[in-house]
Amino acid sequence: MDASVLLALRDPAGIPFYPVVFQALYILTWALHAAFVLLALGSMGLSLYGTLKQKHDQNWKTLTPHLIQTGKISVSLLIVLGVAPLLFTQVIYDPNWYTTNTLSGMWVFIFIYVLIVGYMMYYWYFYANKAKAGGGKLIGIISFAVLVFAGILMHNFAVTSIMPNEWMNMYAPNGVVDNSGWTFNVDIIRLVFMVSLTVPVVGIFLQNYSRFISTREDSTKELVDYTASLGTKLGTIGLLISAVAFVVWMMRVGYLMHPVIIATIVGVLVLLFMVMTNKNSYVTTGVLVVVALLISGVRELIRFDLMAELGYSIYDYPVNLEIPSITMFLLTFLILGGVGVAYLLTMSWKVGKTKGVFDGSQDKAVNKLGNYTLAIMGLWMATFFGWGMTILFKNIL
Numbered sequence: 001m002d003a004s005v006l007l008a009l010r011d012p013a014g015i016p017f018y019p020v021v022f023q024a025l026y027i028l029t030w031a032l033h034a035a036f037v038l039l040a041l042g043s044m045g046l047s048l049y050g051t052l053k054q055k056h057d058q059n060w061k062t063l064t065p066h067l068i069q070t071g072k073i074s075v076s077l078l079i080v081l082g083v084a085p086l087l088f089t090q091v092i093y094d095p096n097w098y099t100t101n102t103l104s105g106m107w108v109f110i111f112i113y114v115l116i117v118g119y120m121m122y123y124w125y126f127y128a129n130k131a132k133a134g135g136g137k138l139i140g141i142i143s144f145a146v147l148v149f150a151g152i153l154m155h156n157f158a159v160t161s162i163m164p165n166e167w168m169n170m171y172a173p174n175g176v177v178d179n180s181g182w183t184f185n186v187d188i189i190r191l192v193f194m195v196s197l198t199v200p201v202v203g204i205f206l207q208n209y210s211r212f213i214s215t216r217e218d219s220t221k222e223l224v225d226y227t228a229s230l231g232t233k234l235g236t237i238g239l240l241i242s243a244v245a246f247v248v249w250m251m252r253v254g255y256l257m258h259p260v261i262i263a264t265i266v267g268v269l270v271l272l273f274m275v276m277t278n279k280n281s282y283v284t285t286g287v288l289v290v291v292a293l294l295i296s297g298v299r300e301l302i303r304f305d306l307m308a309e310l311g312y313s314i315y316d317y318p319v320n321l322e323i324p325s326i327t328m329f330l331l332t333f334l335i336l337g338g339v340g341v342a343y344l345l346t347m348s349w350k351v352g353k354t355k356g357v358f359d360g361s362q363d364k365a366v367n368k369l370g371n372y373t374l375a376i377m378g379l380w381m382a383t384f385f386g387w388g389m390t391i392l393f394k395n396i397l
C-alpha cells in the first residue's frame, strides 16, 4: 500500500487537537468497552449454566438471576462505552475505519440488527427466568450466541482495518471489483484470546460478589464461600488459558519481547497470584484494570507500528487546533461524567448493602451527588444548546 493513498484518505480539515491525546483516549475507552464486553458475555454464559442448577441448588437459585442482571446491565454499558473508541479511531485512523466500513458494509449493517435482536432476546431470557426458576434456557442460549456473533463482527472490523496491504485484493479480487460489502476476516488466535478473557473476568467478578454480599445480613455463609471458591477456580483457569493464547498471538505477530508485552505478561502473572490467594478482590480488580489498559495498549501498538511502516503516522496528522470544542469535551467527560458515574455507583453500592428497600432521599451522600449531577447536567445543556445556537445563527444570519 502506497502511503500517498492512506494520506489522501485522511480528513482534509485535520484534527482538532494533538493526535497523542486521541490515541490515549482510544486506549482508555477501548479498555472500558472491553471490560463490559467481557463481563456481559462472562456473566451471561455462566448464568446459562446456572439455569440448569437453579431449581434444586440454593446457591444457584440466588446467583443465577444476579448473573443475568449483571449481563443485562453490562450489555447496555458496553454499547455506550463502544461509542467512545469508535469516535477516537475514526479521528486518527479514519482511512482504516472508513475503508473497513466500505469493504464490510453489509456486515456493518447486519451488526446493528444483530445487536438489537440479541439484546431484545436477552430481555426475553431475563423475564422468562424471572417468571420461573430455570426458565428461558433456549432463548438465553440463542441470545448469547447472537451477542457473541456481534463480537465476531467487531473483530472482523478491527482485523480488516489493519490489513491495508490487502485492501486492494479485497476490493477487486483478481482485478474484478467486488462491491458487495461481504468482506470478512478473522484472526483466530487473536479472537480466541479476546473471548478467553471472559472466564477470568467473570471469576474476578464472583470474588467481588462474594466479598460484597459477605456483609449483608441476609446472605448465607454457604453462598459467600461457594461464590468465592468458584470465582477463584474460574479466575485461575481462565487466566492460564488467556495467558497461553496471548503468548501464541504475540509470537505470531513477532512482539513477544517488546517491553509493553513483557509488562502485560508480568501483569497477568501478578493477577494470577492475586486471584489464587484471593486476599482482597477489590485490589485484584484494580490490577485487572491496569492489565486491561495494557492489553488495549498492545492492540494500539500493533496498529500504530503497522501503519507507521507504511508511512502513515498519526503523529503527523495535520492539527487544526480548536480549543473550545476539546475543552467542552474534556469538561463533559471529566466533570459531568465523573459526578454522574459517582452518583450512580454510590447509589448502587448502598442499594446492594441495604437490607430491604433503600431510600435514596434519606441518604446524605446520594442526595448531594444527585443534586450536583442535576445541576451540572442543566448547566451542560444550557451551554451546549446556547453555544450551538449562537454559532448556528452567527453563521447563517
Ligand code: HEM
Pocket: 030, 033, 037, 078, 079, 080, 082, 083, 085, 086, 087, 089, 115, 147, 148, 150, 151, 152, 154, 155, 156, 157, 158, 159, 161, 190, 191, 194, 299
Ligand atoms: C455485544 C456487542 C459487542 C461485542 C461482543 C463487542 C466485542 C468487541 C471485541 C471482541 C472487540 C475487539 C476485536 C479485536 O480487537 O479483535 C471490539 C472492538 C471494538 N468495539 Fe465492540 N463489541 C460489541 C459492540 C460494540 C458496539 C455497539 C460498539 C460501538 C458503538 C463497539 C465499538 C467497538 C470499537 C470501536 C472497537 C475497536 C475497533 C478497532 O480498534 O478497530 N462495539 N468489540
